[in-house]
Amino acid sequence: MTIIDGKATAAKIKEEIAQRVKDIVAAGGKRPHLAAVLVGHDGGSETYVRNKVLACQACGFESTLVRYEDDITEEELLQCVEKLNNDKDVDGFIVQLPLPKHINEQKIIEAIDYKKDVDGFHPINVGRMAIGLPCYISATPKGILELLRRYNVETSGKKCAILGRSNIVGKPMAQLMMQKQYGDATVVVLHSHSQNLKEECRQADIVIAAIGSPEFVTADMVKPGAVVIDVGTTRVPDASRKSGFRLSGDVKFDEVSKICNAITPVPGGVGPMTICMLMLNTLAAGERKYYP
Numbered sequence: 001m002t003i004i005d006g007k008a009t010a011a012k013i014k015e016e017i018a019q020r021v022k023d024i025v026a027a028g029g030k031r032p033h034l035a036a037v038l039v040g041h042d043g044g045s046e047t048y049v050r051n052k053v054l055a056c057q058a059c060g061f062e063s064t065l066v067r068y069e070d071d072i073t074e075e076e077l078l079q080c081v082e083k084l085n086n087d088k089d090v091d092g093f094i095v096q097l098p099l100p101k102h103i104n105e106q107k108i109i110e111a112i113d114y115k116k117d118v119d120g121f122h123p124i125n126v127g128r129m130a131i132g133l134p135c136y137i138s139a140t141p142k143g144i145l146e147l148l149r150r151y152n153v154e155t156s157g158k159k160c161a162i163l164g165r166s167n168i169v170g171k172p173m174a175q176l177m178m179q180k181q182y183g184d185a186t187v188v189v190l191h192s193h194s195q196n197l198k199e200e201c202r203q204a205d206i207v208i209a210a211i212g213s214p215e216f217v218t219a220d221m222v223k224p225g226a227v228v229i230d231v232g233t234t235r236v237p238d239a240s241r242k243s244g245f246r247l248s249g250d251v252k253f254d255e256v257s258k259i260c261n262a263i264t265p266v267p268g269g270v271g272p273m274t275i276c277m278l279m280l281n282t283l284a285a286g287e288r289k290y291y292p
């Protein structure tokens with residue numbers, strides 16, 4: 001049984017990125033610059049954005065954090081996006097989700113210049129991804145593919161069950177897993193209205209859980225020898241911790257790890273790879289890799 005170490009893999013890739021940035025700077029080029037917009041004070045969002053700023057430092061990127069209180073109007077946020085779109089020094093930026101209820105998330109995403117959309121959430125990037133054209137690919141699915149590749153997990157022709165169909169994880173994951181040049185797998189997508197979820201899951205060679213429901217995937221839902229990827233990161237109250245909570249994945253790790261062939265832990269699995277792929281997308285933005 002292999003525990004897929006996302007933290008170590010991400011650290012290695014960040015070193016590769018840092019070396020590349022050194023070379024760029026030595027050749028007289030500009031450091032990639034990532035900006036992040038954070039609205040409000042959600043604990044999880046604060047952590048992720050802090051990790052993104054730290055990762056920028058590790059990679060030798062410039063980073064800018066733009067913060068707003070959660071009473072910011074949609075109009076003001078759109079102006080912020082417009083400013084970042086026009087800022088020649090910023091290569092790529094993200095607007096941390098979720099946004100407060102009074103703000104239309106889709107409207108904000110569509111306002112982002114797709115050439116700077118390092119999250120890969122803009123419809124142009126989503127569409128290009130779906131037909132296999134060069135583009136920014138959503139960091140979480142991209143990081144999962146990279147983990148599978150680096151751990152020599154065969155995906156071609158395998159049956160892959162994806163739990164969850166969100167725009168940021170489940171849907172792009174399914175798209176990529178299905179495509180010939182990425183996963184080349186046979187994909188089934190399961191969600192809250194799926195019938196026979198357990199049975200479908202148990203037939204899969206690769207299970208990717210992204211539902212946000214702690215320990216939902218139990219051993220009886222997993223085929224012995226399968227590869228299990230746990231995307232879930234839910235904060236669960238835990239009085240024995242200094243922070244008052246612990247991070248729980250969507251997989252019951254203790255029992256599933258006894259029967260599977262490989263599994264990602266939470267924390268230390270998919271999360272660090274997500275941040276790392278955002279860095280890779282920002283490097284690509286700085287190099288104008290996908291768009292002139």
Ligand SMILES: NC(=O)C1=CN([C@@H]2O[C@H](COP(=O)(O)OP(=O)(O)OC[C@H]3O[C@@H](n4cnc5c(N)ncnc54)[C@H](OP(=O)(O)O)[C@@H]3O)[C@@H](O)[C@H]2O)C=CC1
Nearest residue numbers: 140164165166169191192210211212231232233270271274
């Ligand atoms: N590690 C990382 O890098 C990242 C982790 N995450 C984590 O991954 C999890 C999912 O995130 P996200 O995709 O944004 O979540 P969303 O809440 O946007 O989507 C959840 C999806 O799971 C489905 N679902 C929820 N409960 C069940 C259930 N009991 N049975 C079957 N399907 C269910 C929903 O179905 P329906 O469509 O029918 O409502 C929906 O499609 C969260 O824990 C989040 O924190 C997210 C992004 C990155």
Ligand SMILES: Nc1nc(=O)c2c([nH]1)NC[C@@H]1CN(c3ccc(C(=O)N[C@@H](CCC(=O)O)C(=O)O)cc3)C=[N+]21
Nearest residue numbers: 047048094095096097098119233267268269271272274
């Ligand atoms: N515009 C936007 N882009 C995103 O990519 C985005 C987003 N909004 N909103 C929320 C989700 C969630 N997400 C995570 C990133 C890192 C970890 C991560 O680093 N997790 C660490 C633990 C971190 C901790 O200690 O809490 C780990 O799993 O080891 C988790 C989750 C990105 N998301």
Ligand SMILES: [Mg+2]
Nearest residue numbers: 099100101103
């Ligand atoms: Mg909203």
